[in-house]
Amino acid sequence: MPTTQPRRSSMTGGERFAVRDPATGEIFEDAPDQRPDELDAVVGRAEEAWRGWRADPAARATALLAAADAVEAAGADIAPLLTREQGKPLAESYAEIARTAARLRYFAELAPGPGPQPITDGRPVHGEIRWRPLGPVAAIVPWNFPLQLASAKFAPALAAGNTVVLKPSPFTPLATRLLVSVVSAALPEDVLTVVTGHEPLGARLASHPGIRHVTFTGSVPTGRAVARGAAASLGRVTLELGGNDAAILLEDVDVERIADRLFWAAFRNCGQVCMAVKRVYAPARLHSDVVEALARRAKAAVVGPGLDPGTQLGPVNNAPQLARVEGYTARAVADGARVVTGGHRLDRQGHFYAPTILADVPPDSPVVTEEQFGPVLPVLPYGSLDEAVEAANDTGFGLGGSVWGTDLDRAGAVADRLECGTAWINHHAELSLAQPFAGIKDSGVGVAGGLWGLYGNLRPFVVHRPEAA
Numbered sequence: 109m110p111t112t113q114p115r116r117s118s119m120t121g122g123e124r125f126a127v128r129d130p131a132t133g134e135i136f137e138d139a140p141d142q143r144p145d146e147l148d149a150v151v152g153r154a155e156e157a158w159r160g161w162r163a164d165p166a167a168r169a170t171a172l173l174a175a176a177d178a179v180e181a182a183g184a185d186i187a188p189l190l191t192r193e194q195g196k197p198l199a200e201s202y203a204e205i206a207r208t209a210a211r212l213r214y215f216a217e218l219a220p221g222p223g224p225q226p227i228t229d230g231r232p233v234h235g236e237i238r239w240r241p242l243g244p245v246a247a248i249v250p251w252n253f254p255l256q257l258a259s260a261k262f263a264p265a266l267a268a269g270n271t272v273v274l275k276p277s278p279f280t281p282l283a284t285r286l287l288v289s290v291v292s293a294a295l296p297e298d299v300l301t302v303v304t305g306h307e308p309l310g311a312r313l314a315s316h317p318g319i320r321h322v323t324f325t326g327s328v329p330t331g332r333a334v335a336r337g338a339a340a341s342l343g344r345v346t347l348e349l350g351g352n353d354a355a356i357l358l359e360d361v362d363v364e365r366i367a368d369r370l371f372w373a374a375f376r377n378c379g380q381v382c383m384a385v386k387r388v389y390a391p392a393r394l395h396s397d398v399v400e401a402l403a404r405r406a407k408a409a410v411v412g413p414g415l416d417p418g419t420q421l422g423p424v425n426n427a428p429q430l431a432r433v434e435g436y437t438a439r440a441v442a443d444g445a446r447v448v449t450g451g452h453r454l455d456r457q458g459h460f461y462a463p464t465i466l467a468d469v470p471p472d473s474p475v476v477t478e479e480q481f482g483p484v485l486p487v488l489p490y491g492s493l494d495e496a497v498e499a500a501n502d503t504g505f506g507l508g509g510s511v512w513g514t515d516l517d518r519a520g521a522v523a524d525r526l527e528c529g530t531a532w533i534n535h536h537a538e539l540s541l542a543q544p545f546a547g548i549k550d551s552g553v554g555v556a557g558g559l560w561g562l563y564g565n566l567r568p569f570v571v572h573r574p575e576a577a
């Protein structure tokens with residue numbers, strides 16, 4: 109069911125689409141529904157702006173630091189808007205804004221980026237690499253962390269000297285538009301622009317001949333479509349896609365000690381986190397303790413509108429996603445699973461779903477093999493550790509995974525066997541701004557984060573000499 113209907117606004121005369129508050133399910137605002145043909149002008153201006161922006165790394169760093177201050181100063185305007193359209197608790201909206209400002213500062217400080225680097229193969233230096241920006245970058249992001257994911261793309265791209273055209277999800281266009289107006293006020297015109305609207309807007313942006321790098325975060329099928337589109341211009345593609353992260357609990361785990369952390373690693377942002385814990389594997393001996401510890405936390409979690417003080421879990425962001433979550437639970441039950449707690453919508457207005465713990469789930473039920481992306485967690489028993497590692501790796505995804513236990517060396521040895529981009533020990537889904545983030549298999553292509561994120565937005569330009577000068 110589409111939740112965002114196009115309509116004409118009397119205020120602007122342009123086509124607009126409705127934005128719903130997931131805490132009520134009702135329309136509360138609208139946003140411009142830009143046509144794909146409007147993109148030519150936007151990308152053209154981004155190309156023009158690039159000429160000046162790429163020229164002065166020191167000025168870029170200064171502007172990005174000013175943008176970071178402006179984002180912080182605008183927090184009280186942006187955060188409630190993000191909560192209204194996304195659903196998350198207000199404190200989490202503020203956390204997205206803080207992360208955005210921190211990321212702008214981090215990449216401003218990495219700017220002007222890697223300087224000339226000598227090339228040598230052991231003999232005298234015979235050349236150097238000078239890192240150059242790529243040109244206009246398209247950044248396409250989903251609705252779960254609209255600001256954080258947008259800034260993960262635009263901060264390194266801008267610091268590297270590129271211009272950026274950003275497209276948020278039609279479910280969450282508003283806070284992004286406000287953020288871009290705040291950031292871009294600190295930058296030269298058209299260095300960072302935002303476009304909002306329905307498909308084929310994103311498809312057109314991903315395949316636009318003026319775009320030199322498409323950096324996309326979203327689902328696997330859309331990621332494949334983006335890669336196919338970008339093939340037309342042979343631009344660079346970075347894809348951060350879905351995940352089905354497993355958490356393996358070891359025999360020596362202290363269940364009560366880790367249960368809070370494990371619960372929130374699965375349920376934060378209502379489980380709508382690419383690298384959330386989406387399956388738990390517990391030793392058969394501890395399985396019922398783990399199920400019980402997680403179920404207690406699920407029952408105690410305060411579910412409500414994100415703007416209510418005290419809310420810990422907001423609504424699911426949109427009606428199709430809620431239907432998807434319900435579908436996974438219904439199918440698991442049909443497959444023989446037991447609903448330990450939750451398993452239903454809350455009897456109130458809005459897209460609320462009770463935090464759900466499932467036991468006795470057959471390992472081939474889709475809630476185990478696919479990405480539920482919602483507040484539903486299957487807990488599976490295992491016999492031998494080899495069996496657990498094999499089950500954790502038996503997925504088309506390869507984003508993250510975690511191992512939980514008391515003996516850290518042993519946990520580290522098990523983590524080493526996980527086939528994914530990031531393996532955590534005794535926590536999950538924590539990222540430093542400085543670390544590389546790269547899913548394998550269907551979870552992605554390319555590397556984001558840290559210096560690697562900066563290089564992802566640069567190309568090597570080599571000046572080669574016959575011998576050392």
Ligand code: NAD
Nearest residue numbers: 249250251276277310311326327330333348349350351382
């Ligand atoms: P989605 O793929 O439906 O949409 C993502 C973005 O792409 C949106 O802006 C959407 O409007 C746009 N889009 C849709 N069709 C397009 C097309 N043909 N060409 C170009 N753009 C198009 O994903 P979603 O439902 O918004 O987000 C949930 C998914 O995102 C989950 O699978 C989740 O795991 C993934 N995700 C991944 C990461 C990560 O870093 N790996 C982070 C967050 C979310």
